Amino acid sequence: MLTFHLDESSGVPAYLQLVQQVTYALRLGLLQVGDQLPSVREVVAALVINPNTVLKAYRELERMGLVASRQGRGTFVARTPGGAPPGELPALRQDLLRWLERAGEAGLDADGVLALFMSTFREAQDRGRATA
Amino acid sequence: MTPALETLRLGRRYGRNWALQDCSLTIAPGHVTALVGPNGAGKTTLLHLVTGFLTPTTGVVRTLARVGFVAQGQPLYRSFTVEDTLVMGRRLNRTWDDERARKRLHGLGIPLSRPVGRLSGGQQAQVALALALGRRPELLLLDEPLASLDPLARHEFLRTLMESVAEEGLSVVLSSHDIADLARVCDHVVILSASRVLLGGDLADVLRTHKRLTGPRRENGRIANVERVIEARHAERQSTLLARVGGPILDPAWQVEDVSLEGLVLAYLALPSTALIAQRVEVLP
Numbered sequence: 001m002l003t004f005h006l007d008e009s010s011g012v013p014a015y016l017q018l019v020q021q022v023t024y025a026l027r028l029g030l031l032q033v034g035d036q037l038p039s040v041r042e043v044v045a046a047l048v049i050n051p052n053t054v055l056k057a058y059r060e061l062e063r064m065g066l067v068a069s070r071q072g073r074g075t076f077v078a079r080t081p082g083g084a085p086p087g088e089l090p091a092l093r094q095d096l097l098r099w100l101e102r103a104g105e106a107g108l109d110a111d112g113v114l115a116l117f118m119s120t121f122r123e124a125q126d127r128g129r130a131t132a
Numbered sequence: 133m134t135p136a137l138e139t140l141r142l143g144r145r146y147g148r149n150w151a152l153q154d155c156s157l158t159i160a161p162g163h164v165t166a167l168v169g170p171n172g173a174g175k176t177t178l179l180h181l182v183t184g185f186l187t188p189t190t191g192v193v194r195t196l197a198r199v200g201f202v203a204q205g206q207p208l209y210r211s212f213t214v215e216d217t218l219v220m221g222r223r224l225n226r227t228w229d230d231e232r233a234r235k236r237l238h239g240l241g242i243p244l245s246r247p248v249g250r251l252s253g254g255q256q257a258q259v260a261l262a263l264a265l266g267r268r269p270e271l272l273l274l275d276e277p278l279a280s281l282d283p284l285a286r287h288e289f290l291r292t293l294m295e296s297v298a299e300e301g302l303s304v305v306l307s308s309h310d311i312a313d314l315a316r317v318c319d320h321v322v323i324l325s326a327s328r329v330l331l332g333g334d335l336a337d338v339l340r341t342h343k344r345l346t347g348p349r350r351e352n353g354r355i356a357n358v359e360r361v362i363e364a365r366h367a368e369r370q371s372t373l374l375a376r377v378g379g380p381i382l383d384p385a386w387q388v389e390d391v392s393l394e395g396l397v398l399a400y401l402a403l404p405s406t407a408l409i410a411q412r413v414e415v416l417p
Contacts, residue, residue: 051298
């Protein structure tokens with residue numbers, strides 16, 4: 001069964017870290033359709049976090065269609081994440097490489113690139129949540 | 133949905149001094165609310181008003197029927213054994229859940245035959261918590277429950293508390309100085325200072341609507357979407373602001389970063405007292 005962990009220094013909200021860990025496990029094949037996620041109580045006991053954080057993560061995964069909860073039995077993997085079709089990835093990668101080159105020319109170092117990327121990424125997520 | 137706790141313009145005065153004033157809070161059930169603020173801010177007064185130990189000078193308090201309370205320092209009868217303590221709990225409470233209380237202590241490896249005074253600090257805190265939870269409260273208030281505990285004991289204490297929230301859906305309000313410990317376990321936060329509520333609400337919302345901005349020195353002048361500057365530091369060429377924002381900061385001159393709960397609380401507590409404006413605080417899902 002999946003074991004969760006939290007990185008307090010990452011700045012990523014705890015519920016999102018849980019969502020990401022499930023989607024990564026699905027992408028890597030560590031979790032498969034039909035597998036059960038740990039119960040809310042198990043996650044709470046393991047990580048010592050607020051149960052609402054776990055519920056929020058599971059609701060988000062449910063909203064994404066990745067898991068389904070069965071009354072009284074738990075939460076189960078319903079499908080694997082789709083995301084972009086594999087054929088799209090090279091083109092997206094090219095775009096990102098071009099952007100990285102521009103950032104380098106503008107004088108941004110690795111930390112600068114990461115800081116800019118993460119703050120923009122979070123802002124986009126915030127906006128996505130605000131409109132959701 | 134009946135709130136777990138509702139206060140309206142609640143206040144308590146001692147002589148000329150207000151220990152708490154104009155405190156209006158609504159806390160929905162099933163939430164864990166952190167009550168933070170410096171010593172003397174009014175945290176204990178608020179908790180005592182909610183439990184009924186104190187009568188309000190102004191305003192009203194409404195709570196769910198069964199309110200549990202763990203007082204500061206977790207007072208217990210030191211000469212009682214753990215078993216004696218459980219018997220006392222059972223005899224004093226009609227809603228006592230003996231099986232669960234025993235199971236909880238057994239699971240923690242706390243010997244029932246030992247006098248409470250001979251348990252470690254962490255174990256005593258767990259007995260106090262088991263005693264409070266044994267009454268099956270719908271709302272549990274804890275006053276500085278972590279203050280005297282070492283890091284491991286804090287972790288274990290919070291684990292028991294969070295498991296109870298997960299199992300029983302009870303609502304919790306806990307006061308603490310230790311903001312770092314609380315960030316993981318609370319979903320709502322109320323900041324008290326100098327007898328007034330400075331800020332309260334859903335923790336994720338509060339964190340999302342506060343940002344740290346770094347940019348060119350600018351002591352005056354507006355930045356689009358900044359609603360209120362909570363903290364401003366100015367160096368020769370650079371200003372660092374902690375601000376409440378109403379939307380994304382798009383001005384490219386400003387670098388925008390998230391704030392931690394600790395950073396946010398410290399910024400609010402550093403506000404000058406003239407800026408302390410009581411506001412109605414909704415703590416709803």
